[in-house]
Amino acid sequence: MTHPTLTARSRQGSGRLADLLFRGSSRIAAGVVVVLLILIALLLAWNSRLTWQTFGLGFITGQTWDPVAGVFGALPFIVGTILAASLAVIVAAPIGIFTAIFLSELAPRRIATPLTFMIELLAAIPSVVIGLWGVFILAPFLRDTIEAWIVTLFGWIPFLGGPAHGIGLFTAAVILAIMILPTIVTISREVIQAVPGSQREAMFALGATRWETIRRVVVPYARSGIIGAVILGLGRALGETLAVTMVIGNKDAIPSGLFDQAQTIASKIATSFSEASVGIGTSSLIALGLVLLILTVILNVVARLLVLRVASPVGGE
Amino acid sequence: MVAVTPAVRTGRLTGTRSANRRTRTDKAMRFIAGLAAVACVIPLGAVLIFVTLNGISALNLDLLTKPSRAQGIGGGAAAAILGSIQMVLLATVVAIPFGVLAGVYVREFASARVARAVRFAADVIVGIPSILIGIFVFTFLVLPFKQYNAFAGSIALAVIMVPVIMRTTEEILKLVPVSLREASLALGIPMWRTVFSVVIRTGLPGILTGIMLAVARAAGETAPLLFTALGSRFVNVGDFSKPMDALPLFVYINARQPYELQNQQAWGAAFLLLLFVLVVNVLVRARTAGRRAQ
Numbered sequence: 101m102t103h104p105t106l107t108a109r110s111r112q113g114s115g116r117l118a119d120l121l122f123r124g125s126s127r128i129a130a131g132v133v134v135v136l137l138i139l140i141a142l143l144l145a146w147n148s149r150l151t152w153q154t155f156g157l158g159f160i161t162g163q164t165w166d167p168v169a170g171v172f173g174a175l176p177f178i179v180g181t182i183l184a185a186s187l188a189v190i191v192a193a194p195i196g197i198f199t200a201i202f203l204s205e206l207a208p209r210r211i212a213t214p215l216t217f218m219i220e221l222l223a224a225i226p227s228v229v230i231g232l233w234g235v236f237i238l239a240p241f242l243r244d245t246i247e248a249w250i251v252t253l254f255g256w257i258p259f260l261g262g263p264a265h266g267i268g269l270f271t272a273a274v275i276l277a278i279m280i281l282p283t284i285v286t287i288s289r290e291v292i293q294a295v296p297g298s299q300r301e302a303m304f305a306l307g308a309t310r311w312e313t314i315r316r317v318v319v320p321y322a323r324s325g326i327i328g329a330v331i332l333g334l335g336r337a338l339g340e341t342l343a344v345t346m347v348i349g350n351k352d353a354i355p356s357g358l359f360d361q362a363q364t365i366a367s368k369i370a371t372s373f374s375e376a377s378v379g380i381g382t383s384s385l386i387a388l389g390l391v392l393l394i395l396t397v398i399l400n401v402v403a404r405l406l407v408l409r410v411a412s413p414v415g416g417e
Numbered sequence: 418m419v420a421v422t423p424a425v426r427t428g429r430l431t432g433t434r435s436a437n438r439r440t441r442t443d444k445a446m447r448f449i450a451g452l453a454a455v456a457c458v459i460p461l462g463a464v465l466i467f468v469t470l471n472g473i474s475a476l477n478l479d480l481l482t483k484p485s486r487a488q489g490i491g492g493g494a495a496a497a498i499l500g501s502i503q504m505v506l507l508a509t510v511v512a513i514p515f516g517v518l519a520g521v522y523v524r525e526f527a528s529a530r531v532a533r534a535v536r537f538a539a540d541v542i543v544g545i546p547s548i549l550i551g552i553f554v555f556t557f558l559v560l561p562f563k564q565y566n567a568f569a570g571s572i573a574l575a576v577i578m579v580p581v582i583m584r585t586t587e588e589i590l591k592l593v594p595v596s597l598r599e600a601s602l603a604l605g606i607p608m609w610r611t612v613f614s615v616v617i618r619t620g621l622p623g624i625l626t627g628i629m630l631a632v633a634r635a636a637g638e639t640a641p642l643l644f645t646a647l648g649s650r651f652v653n654v655g656d657f658s659k660p661m662d663a664l665p666l667f668v669y670i671n672a673r674q675p676y677e678l679q680n681q682q683a684w685g686a687a688f689l690l691l692l693f694v695l696v697v698n699v700l701v702r703a704r705t706a707g708r709r710a711q
Contacts, residue, residue, distance in 0.1 A: 136542060136576060222458075238463075309440065310443055310447065342639045
């Protein structure tokens, strides 16, 4: 929406020139934002061309990453990324959605306000600090408790076998779940709050309990927005680097089990980039980056569209 | 209308036994929702407590004043602290004009379609993993010069800050009443002065809030610095063509060392970082909350 009043030009000569300059420079600044996005994609594609020329799509399906032999395959990292991120979402989505419901529908304001604030604070903690806590506190704790229990009770199920190291896929997923919780909670809360009050009132008037109102009216109404929130969380989990790098174990192979060590795309780039030989080594890591870029951009676009469907006022911007 | 069909079904359940069951379900689900909220806060508490405890015991004068040394023989985070301050400052100086002007453009000048496109681009950039921003900057500010440098680090941080500043600026300008603009224009004041002296002036506290949050975020970023500023064991003041250390890099590198002393230094540095980020966030949000209440 533009303001018709502002599009009228000033009549003073000097003012007009300054106006043009100002308008022009602000347009350039906005252009920079758009160009930046395009440049990111182009530069990653261009600088990884050597890898795509050499391996083609075989790069994505290849299972070996051996810089010495000059063979580069991304599959272990793609699998690691998807496994870690989806496990994180499985843990974080129900907790996050229930929390959002609690904050917007159930809790009195004097509880909801500080809780919301604390959850936003969790999002502000730098990744590396959470990683440090993950390595020295969370990983040993999980190893001795949850991981040990699962191995003893369900170790006979193929994917759940031991040994539990603490450092590995499982801990990475838990760390990721913690880090994407704020995303899921704040956005779900927003879309739930956008559900018109009349919908709830109609339900109450019919004698429904609070929970029935939430389950049959509020959540269905906000559904696409909540799905969007979860997808945004997934997108964050795919790209999260430092904390994951510190706890996942950095093993360049497809993990054989839940507690095995693994590697994500982001953690592979983080650990190998500065040692890679310029040429095919660097190019392959940038190619990995391009794969990650495509994944996250697609997820983000889909998620934003879903959230917009619920959260934007009808006919507004 | 959505409500009608299911509600008719619940109407069927108003017998006493089912009414009891419904109340029980209601209570149970409310309890579970409350539990989930508590579960969200536990990690925050755990991180704060452990980082504070371990961080404070690692905090000493050496950590604050000495540059880092080789494996396990002391030193401190001075190079990292100075590096973080310099790189974040430069990044802020670069990011503010782009972010604020882009926000002004989207809000004041752009057509609806252009505004949507720019906003969309900014949102997508915010969603791009920060390590990819690092690689992006690496390809044009490190690769051609064959030299890791602090300037590249600052630019990477600026790229992360611009969309954040732009979006908050835009949101704040939305709150500035149109009548203010009209009054200023009616007085014959040219548009650029209206925007600067009236619109931006009015929204300034909010814009500053956005900038501070962007600064706090940039100060905690590690991934974009890994292949740009790289980190350094030496104090680097002012030479942006050379590698430079930063607090998050210091935490990352020292956490991976096998030496007890360096792990402690990582905790100390993490505490400093967390303190800064939290203080900024609490101050900023306390202020915005206060303003909203007025």
